[in-house]
Amino acid sequence: MIEFAGVTKQYPDGTVAVDNLDLVVPDGTLTVFVGPSGCGKTTSMRMINRMIEPTSGTLTVDGSDISTVDPVKLRLGIGYVIQSAGLMPHQRVIDNVATVPVLKGESRRKARKAALGVLERVGLDPELAKRYPAQLSGGQQQRVGVARARAADPPILLMDEPFSAVDPVVREELQTEILRLQDELHKTIVFVTHDIDEAVKIGDRVAVFGRGGVLEQYDAPERLLSNPANDFVAGFIGADRGYRGLQFRHATGLPMHELRVVAESGIDGL
Numbered sequence: 125m126i127e128f129a130g131v132t133k134q135y136p137d138g139t140v141a142v143d144n145l146d147l148v149v150p151d152g153t154l155t156v157f158v159g160p161s162g163c164g165k166t167t168s169m170r171m172i173n174r175m176i177e178p179t180s181g182t183l184t185v186d187g188s189d190i191s192t193v194d195p196v197k198l199r200l201g202i203g204y205v206i207q208s209a210g211l212m213p214h215q216r217v218i219d220n221v222a223t224v225p226v227l228k229g230e231s232r233r234k235a236r237k238a239a240l241g242v243l244e245r246v247g248l249d250p251e252l253a254k255r256y257p258a259q260l261s262g263g264q265q266q267r268v269g270v271a272r273a274r275a276a277d278p279p280i281l282l283m284d285e286p287f288s289a290v291d292p293v294v295r296e297e298l299q300t301e302i303l304r305l306q307d308e309l310h311k312t313i314v315f316v317t318h319d320i321d322e323a324v325k326i327g328d329r330v331a332v333f334g335r336g337g338v339l340e341q342y343d344a345p346e347r348l349l350s351n352p353a354n355d356f357v358a359g360f361i362g363a364d365r366g367y368r369g370l371q372f373r374h375a376t377g378l379p380m381h382e383l384r385v386v387a388e389s390g391i392d393g394l
């Protein structure tokens with residue numbers, strides 16, 4: 125379990141990036157941090173593995189105040205996937221995937237063998253294992269990023285806009301993939317995105333951040349869509365979903381998934 129208790133981050137220039145955040149990420153859930161650019165999603169996430177230190181408040185992981193945990197040790201239990209996949213360009217795909225197990229003391233041979241299996245499980249042809257990252261498409265690189273995080277097998281995974289640089293089709297595939305993996309593995313995942321559609325598709329719980337690093341609502345996706353806590357949340361889910369948001373939803377009384385069909389089929393003026 126990851127718990128933020130009154131966590132604030134103010135940068136030296138005075139910017140309050142995260143404002144008094146109280147939030148619990150339960151074990152085995154996929155929690156999404158969503159909100160417009162600059163609302164403190166990345167800062168909140170990076171405080172979990174101590175890449176950024178809070179100005180005040182306490183962050184605990186499995187009951188330990190992380191300010192007392194050695195950051196290197198802390199990070200061995202926390203995988204981190206970023207938008208560019210963060211692969212090491214001079215290492216072959218297979219060695220990118222095998223990195224953390226080798227760091228943890230596994231033999232290179234054994235780690236490579238396991239890496240091949242993981243590559244296959246995230247939908248990559250093992251033939252690609254010999255290539256360098258630059259010889260892969262963006263979507264394939266992201267899959268390698270996911271494979272690497274998976275091979276390391278940390279109980280916690282942090283993913284910062286991991287799919288936002290790939291095209292929409294590949295992106296949907298990767299979203300489905302992460303859901304499939306999660307069904308199997310039940311990791312504790314914190315996933316940052318600015319895309320509300322992505323958030324409600326993959327999240328067990330969704331935290332909506334607003335301006336000034338304020339948490340506006342933290343709920344299951346259905347609750348968020350049916351009961352937005354305030355105008356900010358209503359606007360965010362409405363504006364980003366490309367149709368008339370709340371008014372539309374309340375006027376029809378249809379459940380959300382049917383509304384999506386209506387909205388996507390382009391029927392207007394309901």
Ligand code: ADP
Binds near residue numbers: 139160
């Ligand atoms: P998000 O990931 O939601 O786009 P960030 O957490 O990156 O937002 O940033 C939150 C706020 O903090 C923004 O206003 C950003 O400009 C500011 N910020 C981020 N990093 C720094 C920094 N190192 N110094 C000063 N301000 C920063």
Ligand code: MG
Binds near residue numbers: 165166167
């Ligand atoms: Mg960010």
